[in-house]
Amino acid sequence: MEATVRLAGRITDWNDDKGFGFVVPSGGGERAFVHVNAFQRGSRRPVPGDLISYLPGKDARGRLQASEIRHAGQRIEVSRQPSRLPRATIGIAALIAAAVAARIGWIPALLAGAYVALSAVSYLMYWFDKSAAGRGARRTPESNLHLADLLGGWPGALIAQQQFRHKTIKQSFQSVFWLTVVVNLVAAGWLVSSGLAAELAQSLGG
Template sequence: MPNPTPARGTLAEWNDDRGFGFIRPDGGGPRVFVHISAFEGARGRPAPGTPIDYRSEVASDGRVRAAWARAEQVRQPVGDLGTGAAFVLGAFAVALLAGVLWFDVSFVVPLGYLALSTASFVAYAKDKRAALAGAWRVPEATLHLLDLLGGWPGGLFAQQRYRHKTRKQPFRTVFAATVVVNLLIVAVLAVPALRDAAIAIITTA
């Protein structure tokens, strides 16, 4: 049963990817676990250092958690596109345009990237919502497959926008590998000169 008496504390730690953190009670004592779903009417995200009003309860595992919480201030879950990500996406867009204009790259290539990036963005957004709600997650293998097939620009944009999968390893390493492999494959298939060179190497090997 929740404690009917509200308590006061400060958010000492917050895992944005997983949607939970720990409250440090003002009166001292053990930290109190809090999930994003406990925040009353929250449309943003709590940040460490935020004063929290909460009601605690003892869970079935004996851990004290917040059954209800209210933060004085929250930050919105939508983030700005980082400088590095903006540079990568911008450079890729320029490279695609140059390929179409000067290297005989088919218009099908940028259209394919657009379609797959949209699918990847939607998948990341769905996974972020599921993480916050404690619902069924989108498998990481699915996200990686979409990125490998060409959806990585949308995946990168979603990671930055929703602050999702931005610090988790080895996900970041695998994501980077999918980008490199996708670019190499598409470059060989889409650019006639590279395709001819690859065929020549294979046939003479």
């Protein structure tokens, strides 16, 4: 039954940085919007000219889009395995750890509050970018996402990445993301151990 509704076509106008492009059906017809998240889990990154099969459908605004995309010759995945990395759990645990550390006096309350506030900002930025990707609207630059994460919003980013299934496949993004996490934790540890975090909190009345 599926074979009668699936279409075959080639990828065109692919923007790998933004993770979307279009597919032109073989034999002619209306092109459909393609997003990297619509590919079967485990698929390689698409490139212009790739032959794919897909199910055509309409988005909320009535525009043609492709779903359940597979590269030509790719086997059907029987079950979609969830990500092995519990991103949301790690993000929530990090925020709880910051709150507990502040409660027992290991870190200034201002620092814990900053993590919560920046995590909220980062979460909203990922949500906005995911929403824009689905609408084909202007995206949030990856550098802005990385900056928010570097400043301390990475726990919220982890929660958003898992909840929205966003930015988890692109390896280059994930490499930079985890680097921002490490740099942030090292910087926060140095600020606390040197006493600068406490001095700053005291000067700000935290």
